[in-house]
Amino acid sequence: QDDEVIMPAVTFVATANAAAYLKAIPHFADSTEENFGIDVERLSKHLSAIALRQNDQVINRQTGRRIAAVVCMHTFGHPVDLDPLVELCKAYDLPLIEDAAEALGSTYKGRHVGNHGLMSAFSFNGNKITTTGGGGMLVTNDAELAARARHLSSTAKTPHRWEFYHDETGYNYRMPNLNAALGCAQLERLDDMLAAKRALAAHYIETLSGIDGIDILAAPGYGESNYWLNALVLKPENASLRDPLLGALNDNTFASRPLWNPMHLLPMYQDCPRMDLSVAESLFHRTINLPSSARLGRNISG
Ligand SMILES: *Cc1c(COP(=O)(O)O)cnc(C)c1O
Numbered sequence: 018q019d020d021e022v023i024m025p026a027v028t029f030v031a032t033a034n035a036a037a038y039l040k041a042i043p044h045f046a047d048s049t050e051e052n053f054g055i056d057v058e059r060l061s062k063h064l065s066a067i068a069l070r071q072n073d074q075v076i077n078r079q080t081g082r083r084i085a086a087v088v089c090m091h092t093f094g095h096p097v098d099l100d101p102l103v104e105l106c107k108a109y110d111l112p113l114i115e116d117a118a119e120a121l122g123s124t125y126k127g128r129h130v131g132n133h134g135l136m137s138a139f140s141f142n143g144n145k146i147t148t149t150g151g152g153g154m155l156v157t158n159d160a161e162l163a164a165r166a167r168h169l170s171s172t173a174k175t176p177h178r179w180e181f182y183h184d185e186t187g188y189n190y191r192m193p194n195l196n197a198a199l200g201c202a203q204l205e206r207l208d209d210m211l212a213a214k215r216a217l218a219a220h221y222i223e224t225l226s227g228i229d230g231i232d233i234l235a236a237p238g239y240g241e242s243n244y245w246l247n248a249l250v251l252k253p254e255n256a257s258l259r260d261p262l263l264g265a266l267n268d269n270t271f272a273s274r275p276l277w278n279p280m281h282l283l284p285m286y287q288d289c290p291r292m293d294l295s296v297a298e299s300l301f302h303r304t305i306n307l308p309s310s311a312r313l314g315r316n317i318s319g
Contacts, residue, residue, distance in 0.1 A: 020085035021077055021290060023111075025055045026279040026297040028090045032116050033280045033289075035138075041085065044077070045281050045291035052237050053248075053300060054097030055089045061105050063292040068109060075109050080290055086112045091120035091130050093306075094146070094214075094245035095236055099125045099133045106134070114138070118153065121146050122211045122243040130240075131156045141196075146210055146245050146311075147203045149196035210311045211243055217314030218244035221307060230255045244309070248276075251303035259303055266305070276304040 022036040026045035033043040046063070049056045068084065069076040075084040087106050089097050106113040113134030117123075120130045121139050131137035136157040141149040155166050168174075173187030192200070222233050232250045236242035251258055259275065266273040279297040280286045 019082045021080065021082050022086050022088060023060070023084060024088040024116075024280075025053075025090050025092075026281050026291065026294050027053050027092060027276065027300060028116065028280065029118070029277055030280065030283065031118070031140075032088060032090055033283075033286055036088075037285070042082065043280060043286055043289045044084065045279075045286075045289060045294060045297075047292055047294050047296045048092075048300060050250075050296060050300070052095040052097060053092035053234070054095065055087075055102065056296065057098060057101045057105055059292065060087075064105070064109060070109075073110070075111060077290060084109075084111065086114055086135075088114045088116055089134075090116040090118075091123055093234065093248055094120045094123045094243035095234065096120065096123050096125040096130050096240035096242065098237065098239060099130070103133055112136075117156075118142075119145065119245045120243060122207060123241060125240040132158070135159065136162060141200055141203075146214065146243055147200065147207055149192065149200040149203065152192045152196055213311035213314030214244040214309070215242075215314070216317050217309065217311070218242070218247055220314075220317045221247050221249075225249065246309045247307040249305045249307055250300070251305070253299060253303065256299075256303040259305060262305060266307075272308050274306045276301050276306070 020041040021044040022041050023044045023046055024032050024036070025048050027048045036043050046060045047056050048054060067077050067079050069078045077084055089102055091097055103113060115131050115134050115137035117131040117137045118140035123130045125133065131139060136155060138153060138155055140153040141147055142151055157163050169187050170190035171187065172189055173183045173185045175182045175184055222235055225231065225233050230252045234248040234250060263273055263275060279294060279301050281289060281291055281294060
């Protein structure tokens with residue numbers, strides 16, 4: 018009830034909603050220009066300014082509330098720099114949750130993302146790299162947490178041959194069999210999808226990166242991206258070109274989109290605690306997501 022959850026302001030709204038559903042309060046962190054993920058160095062400075070160790074807890078001295086967890090998000094499939102983030106979380110004894118919804122198939126130093134914190138979430142929503150129509154997957158290396166998630170996702174029904182007995186308020190969050198069957202078939206195609214996504218990204222990078230005034234977001238050196246979405250980032254002095262460019266692209270059948278509004282600009286999250294979010298706001302004003310369907314990548318690679 019009185020918990021804060023640190024998460025990037027640059028994310029899809031579902032990240033913040035997940036905390037809000039549990040009556041926790043999002044606490045927004047800024048992003049890096051390099052991969053749009055949480056800026057660990059500046060988060061570390063922010064925490065040392067506001068965090069108070071009390072008993073076994075981390076208290077935000079500005080709000081008096083407990084800081085309960087840190088959530089990172091691998092934006093467009095680009096892995097965040099996990100090692101320093103894991104280290105920072107360890108220093109404060111804060112559990113790390115990866116919102117890996119966009120990042121199935123992405124790796125950090127050779128290891129799949131979603132494997133570096135206490136728990137991770139992947140999405141199989143219709144727009145993601147692998148879909149089951151809807152739904153997703155929780156991942157953890159903690160057997161007790163896995164059992165607890167299974168229990169809660171099946172209405173907290175205790176196992177019995179015929180009795181209907183539920184020992185707490187659970188949820189009907191199991192994946193239906195039909196969706197799971199679709200997911201199994203989709204998984205067989207994951208390598209092809211990744212290859213097509215990466216071919217398309219390589220094409221965008223090759224053809225657009227020479228152009229003055231724009232950058233194309235590429236995977237950081239320490240990891241591989243699934244390139245779920247490609248992003249064109251205007252130089253700050255060109256930010257006013259975002260809307261005309263979006264208009265021209267969409268007029269010419271290139272379905273392009275701006276970045277999500279950063280969370281602190283949404284009405285329900287505008288009063289949440291946060292660190293300086295100037296990078297998040299700047300990225301919002303100059304990012305354009307380009308058409309990123311795997312089909313386009315297949316056409317390029319033949
Ligand atoms: C898609 C997405 C989600 C939500 O996943 P659903 O399966 O649609 O609930 C959460 N976080 C991020 C960053 C996403 O991109």
